[in-house]
Amino acid sequence: xxxxxxxxxxxxxAEKYIANAGTKKKNEALKAIxxxxxxxxxxxxxxxxxxxxxxxENNISEVMQDRLMLNADRIEGIAQCVLKLIxxxxxxxSVEYGAVRPNGLKISKVRVPxxxxxxxxxxxxxxxxxxxxxxxKAGNAVIxxxxxxxxxxxxxxxxxxRNAVVxxxxxxxxxxxxxxxxxxxxxxxxxxxxxxxxxxxxxxxGLINAVVANATVPVIETGTGNCHIFIDASADIETAVNxxxxxxxxxxxxxxxxxxxxxxxxxxxxxxxxVKERLxxxxxxxxxxxxxxxILGDCVTLATEEDYATEFLDYKISVKVVENIDEAIEHxxxxxTHHSECIITxxxxxxxxxxxxxxxxxxxxxxxxxxxxxxxxxxxxxxGISTQKLHAxxxxxxxxxxxxxxxxxxxxxxx
Amino acid sequence: xxxxxxxxxxxxxAEKYIANAGTKKKNEALKAIxxxxxxxxxxxxxxxxxxxxxxxENNISEVMQDRLMLNADRIEGIAQCVLKLIxxxxxxxSVEYGAVRPNGLKISKVRVPxxxxxxxxxxxxxxxxxxxxxxxKAGNAVIxxxxxxxxxxxxxxxxxxRNAVVxxxxxxxxxxxxxxxxxxxxxxxxxxxxxxxxxxxxxxxGLINAVVANATVPVIETGTGNCHIFIDASADIETAVNxxxxxxxxxxxxxxxxxxxxxxxxxxxxxxxxVKERLxxxxxxxxxxxxxxxILGDCVTLATEEDYATEFLDYKISVKVVENIDEAIEHxxxxxTHHSECIITxxxxxxxxxxxxxxxxxxxxxxxxxxxxxxxxxxxxxxGISTQKLHAxxxxxxxxxxxxxxxxxxxxxxx
Numbered sequence: 001x002x003x004x005x006x007x008x009x010x011x012x013x014a015e016k017y018i019a020n021a022g023t024k025k026k027n028e029a030l031k032a033i034x035x036x037x038x039x040x041x042x043x044x045x046x047x048x049x050x051x052x053x054x055x056x057e058n059n060i061s062e063v064m065q066d067r068l069m070l071n072a073d074r075i076e077g078i079a080q081c082v083l084k085l086i087x088x089x090x091x092x093x094s095v096e097y098g099a100v101r102p103n104g105l106k107i108s109k110v111r112v113p114x115x116x117x118x119x120x121x122x123x124x125x126x127x128x129x130x131x132x133x134x135x136x137k138a139g140n141a142v143i144x145x146x147x148x149x150x151x152x153x154x155x156x157x158x159x160x161x162r163n164a165v166v167x168x169x170x171x172x173x174x175x176x177x178x179x180x181x182x183x184x185x186x187x188x189x190x191x192x193x194x195x196x197x198x199x200x201x202x203x204x205x206g207l208i209n210a211v212v213a214n215a216t217v218p219v220i221e222t223g224t225g226n227c228h229i230f231i232d233a234s235a236d237i238e239t240a241v242n243x244x245x246x247x248x249x250x251x252x253x254x255x256x257x258x259x260x261x262x263x264x265x266x267x268x269x270x271x272x273x274x275v276k277e278r279l280x281x282x283x284x285x286x287x288x289x290x291x292x293x294x295i296l297g298d299c300v301t302l303a304t305e306e307d308y309a310t311e312f313l314d315y316k317i318s319v320k321v322v323e324n325i326d327e328a329i330e331h332x333x334x335x336x337t338h339h340s341e342c343i344i345t346x347x348x349x350x351x352x353x354x355x356x357x358x359x360x361x362x363x364x365x366x367x368x369x370x371x372x373x374x375x376x377x378x379x380x381x382x383x384g385i386s387t388q389k390l391h392a393x394x395x396x397x398x399x400x401x402x403x404x405x406x407x408x409x410x411x412x413x414x415x
Numbered sequence: 416x417x418x419x420x421x422x423x424x425x426x427x428x429a430e431k432y433i434a435n436a437g438t439k440k441k442n443e444a445l446k447a448i449x450x451x452x453x454x455x456x457x458x459x460x461x462x463x464x465x466x467x468x469x470x471x472e473n474n475i476s477e478v479m480q481d482r483l484m485l486n487a488d489r490i491e492g493i494a495q496c497v498l499k500l501i502x503x504x505x506x507x508x509s510v511e512y513g514a515v516r517p518n519g520l521k522i523s524k525v526r527v528p529x530x531x532x533x534x535x536x537x538x539x540x541x542x543x544x545x546x547x548x549x550x551x552k553a554g555n556a557v558i559x560x561x562x563x564x565x566x567x568x569x570x571x572x573x574x575x576x577r578n579a580v581v582x583x584x585x586x587x588x589x590x591x592x593x594x595x596x597x598x599x600x601x602x603x604x605x606x607x608x609x610x611x612x613x614x615x616x617x618x619x620x621g622l623i624n625a626v627v628a629n630a631t632v633p634v635i636e637t638g639t640g641n642c643h644i645f646i647d648a649s650a651d652i653e654t655a656v657n658x659x660x661x662x663x664x665x666x667x668x669x670x671x672x673x674x675x676x677x678x679x680x681x682x683x684x685x686x687x688x689x690v691k692e693r694l695x696x697x698x699x700x701x702x703x704x705x706x707x708x709x710i711l712g713d714c715v716t717l718a719t720e721e722d723y724a725t726e727f728l729d730y731k732i733s734v735k736v737v738e739n740i741d742e743a744i745e746h747x748x749x750x751x752t753h754h755s756e757c758i759i760t761x762x763x764x765x766x767x768x769x770x771x772x773x774x775x776x777x778x779x780x781x782x783x784x785x786x787x788x789x790x791x792x793x794x795x796x797x798x799g800i801s802t803q804k805l806h807a808x809x810x811x812x813x814x815x816x817x818x819x820x821x822x823x824x825x826x827x828x829x830x
Contacts, residue, residue, distance in 0.1 A: 020771060099793055105782055107792060114804050115774070193627070197804050212608070213631055218805040239827040246829035355822050356435060359530065367520055367825025376830070377522060377821070378514055389529050389612050389818035390633040391806040403804035406792070407770050410782025412654040414661035415791070 008195025113139030115197035138401035148181035222384030225255035225339035232345035288319035361394035423610025528554030530612035553816035563596035637799030640670035640754035647760035703734035
């Protein structure tokens with residue numbers, strides 16, 4: 001048995017204890033984890049410093065170093081997120097459908113945990129705790145594979161969680177970390193169908209594409225968002241400027257941030273200078289079509305096909321002036337990552353048409369794409385935003401970390 | 416653009432017409448298909464004869480030849496199945512969740528078609544019509560890849576369906592058949608992520624495993640069933656004999672048929688001779704443990720590990736006498752394909768424990784596993800029985816051929 005197979009077998013053996021633990025026990029374990037994280041703040045910071053040291057030696061960017069860094073405040077924040085899970089409704093065991101069939105069979109469809117979930121993620125060590133505790137609340141065992149940059153932090157956080165879990169009488173192996181960060185281990189994890197029920201990659205497009213291409217375990221794709229806004233001819237200009245500004249600049253590094261703006265030709269001359277002025281506050285770079293350049297001048301870089309396809313995650317935006325809503329829908333359909341798309345319009349039939357024809361997890365009329373988020377939608381915590389159509393679409397909360405089972409009670413029925 | 420990519424692009428272009436067709440138009444198209452199939456009975460039989468001819472020349476088994484064969488009755492039966500879809504509720508557009516958030520955002524979660532579905536299946540040409548029309552009623556485009564043995568029948572059936580669809584004003588390309596049956600084309604189809612939203616293999620374990628191993632498109636696994644029955648010490652003997660007989664012999668070739676029987680040691684001496692007597696009516700072969708052999712004698716073949724792991728789909732059953740329910744659950748957990756499992760018991764706590772701890776799509780107490788079926792569960796038609804935990808579990812009807820989309824109406828909200 002290889003190292004990865006051993007982790008899988010451990011998880012499968014532990015799975016039933018967390019699946020049948022019940023809400024009270026799971027909440028006790030969450031409380032124990034939150035407490036232990038805060039209590040071990042110094043230890044975590046010490047181990048995190050090793051990762052930061054390595055990051056500096058390897059000339060990793062400042063942004064990445066910041067994502068990697070843990071301090072007392074951030075650890076407190078992570079613990080608070082764990083505590084919030086306690087209040088969320090436990091969906092395990094809830095009955096989704098029930099019927100007595102004509103032959104007397106009583107059929108219930110109940111929610112059950114998925115089983116064992118694999119999470120492959122990149123450098124932010126908060127994901128280690130976040131993903132493990134969400135999976136746990138939904139009754140699942142979890143195998144975590146973080147980035148090698150965060151290995152010391154992740155080992156430390158995982159050990160703290162495992163000890164906390166054991167202190168409440170649950171087996172440690174409901175939470176495991178892949179400590180061998182070699183590429184071979186990652187590949188093996190992606191093909192561990194015997195033990196893994198689902199694999200969720202969390203990270204950039206590169207990671208997600210690699211997982212989709214190589215995994216044989218069922219995958220849920222999350223989080224790439226080349227999000228568009230279409231400013232229709234009838235748009236309220238102030239609304240259009242506010243929402244574009246919010247979508248692009250409030251937090252440009254996240255998946256629901258705006259990346260591209262389409263502007264109806266009849267409103268372009270009025271709207272573009274106003275939005276440019278507002279976005280200048282954040283020095284947003286414009287990559288536009290020739291008409292955009294005509295209106296706004298040389299500050300606009302002529303956009304390439306690639307610019308329109310790029311999720312910048314930065315103070316950059318691609319812009320195109322379009323003939324009509326048809327061209328807007330066509331453009332979006334070509335470049336969408338099926339995450340969040342928005343129309344600003346006062347025209348009812350265009351609003352309805354946009355929401356019908358755009359194929360994305362969330363389609364907005366007159367509101368910012370930044371709202372595509374589990375807690376903004378009212379679902380509490382989320383494990384990610386699904387951009388695929390199978391299993392879950394949009395923000396995935398606890399319910400999306402469960403499956404269903406049919407329970408049938410008979411009295412001797414045969415066919 | 417390759418041949419397969421062209422099919423994908425065709426489907427994507429046609430997709431929105433079927434997605435937005437509405438129930439009335441879709442039902443018109445279903446009626447047109449059913450009528451056209453009956454009207455073209457002679458043509459279908461003629462083309463089917465070519466396949467049967469080839470099958471004979473290639474020494475394909477009688478059973479397979481029978482599965483391949485179409486006659487007027489069977490074509491009428493296929494058309495009837497299409498007509499039944501008309502009465503099924505159209506789930507597209509139904510609202511699953513709705514909320515007004517504190518900031519005034521109105522969020523609705525509506526059911527939408529999956530998009531384009533790929534179906535890879537084996538020799539039975541009825542699947543061609545069945546799968547295409549189910550996908551269509553759920554608002555999807557479909558790309559069908561049948562077995563090469565049925566290529567002439569499939570071409571003919573597909574052309575009839577495409578013409579019928581066009582006669583109602585929908586584009587032909589909502590239904591396409593891969594006419595190049597080479598392995599390369601199948602492999603390409605499995606990796607057609609740009610155009611395919613889901614891939615559903617329908618067929619034996621070999622086909623399904625090949626798709627799972629090679630596909631990068633999200634897959635729904637269906638239909639392998641190594642189904643068990645556990646006869647507990649407290650079982651009502653008559654119920655146990657009836658249900659075992661029904662599960663094993665009513666239709667042994669299907670996925671919800673029984674393949675394996677576990678018998679509590681305290682009831683084995685009484686139960687085994689009675690069930691043997693009943694199964695002798697169908698000359699069922701027993702592959703049993705040494706204790707089974709002691710009780711039933713030399714008619715029992717000593718079971719190997721492989722026998723316990725085999726989905727016979729035949730008049731054969733594996734048997735094991737177990738110490739207690741723990742051993743039964745352990746054995747099932749080792750060999751289950753997560754399809755349907757059954758306990759026969761009068762003991763309440765054992766019934767509950769079995770239903771909690773067995774990890775399968777359908778878990779039965781005192782009823783036959785043969786009931787795991789869309790129409791028996793009250794869902795109408797089904798595209799297959801999902802044995803995975805993602806997206807759908809158990810019988811998959813129209814709802815499981817859809818996804819969801821969040822529609823958000825705002826009045827200028829920003830974060």
